[in-house]
Amino acid sequence: MAACAGLRLGVVRVLLVVAIVCGLRAAVVTAEESSLSSPIVCTCRCCYQGGCSPLTNVSWTVSSCNECSTKMCNDYISSQQVRADTARLFEGIQGEKPLNDTVVVQECEVIAVLEAATCTTKSCKRTSTIKAECYDRNxxxxxxxxxxxxxxxxxxxxxxxxxxxxxxxxxxxxxxxxx
Incomplete structure (x- = not known):
């Protein structure tokens, strides 16, 4: 009986050592993977009438938060691809046939694109605000x-x-x- 209890205790100790070694190995692998990519992410937020929401799929990895600027976000909003996507949305609305697939629309992004395209003088007042935010994942x-x-x-x-x-x-x- 005592030998059986000692054997079970030995098995538990071996399992405990295996669990600790596997846990440490996983932690080391995770630490190595996170060191390969920059842990600092710059994202864009669009604010319209007091409500702010992040722009989906608009983020960059940067080496420091000093590199994260609103200019990056404004360049994205002014890019040809974003303007083309917004124009395609209005073409679908204006056309006789409805859009044949689901289109995800971020109203703040659409307004910001329209304002960037039409409001180019200094006297023009914009209603949307684009902000850059920096997040340190570590x-x-x-x-x-x-x-x-x-x-x-x-x-x-x-x-x-x-x-x-x-x-x-x-x-x-x-x-x-x-x-």
Whole structure:
């Protein structure tokens, strides 16, 4: 009986070591992958009548937040592709046949494109505002909250595996986990 308990405890210890080694290896691989790409992302937000929303699929990786500027966002809004997409939308509205597929429209982006194309003088007042925002994906709060969650989960799983072998938990096991 004692040999069987010792064997089970040995198996649990081996599983514990394997789980720790696999967890550390995954953390090292993740750290290497995140160091290959820049952790700082510059995104664009469009504000219209007090409400701001991010422009979808408009982000760049930059080496520092100083490189993230509103000029990048304005250049995107003024680009030929965005203007062509907006023009295609109005052609579909004006045409006799309705558009044959679903078109996702961001109203602020459409207004910003129209204002960029029609409001070119300094005396012209725009109703939309384009802003650039910088996000550091390796910010301490983000990084440590994720690491804390992963470590807490690993601890809970390991405790769940070895709780039957800890004498202080025997009364709890009998009371709550007796299947």
């Amino acid at each position: 910010a301490p709060l983000i990084k440590y909250s994720i690491i804390s969650f992963v470590l807490l989960t690993i601890f809970a799983v390991i405790l769940g595996i070895i709780k039957n072998y800890i004498p202080a938990f025997q009364s709890l096991n009998e009371k709550y986990f007796n299947y």
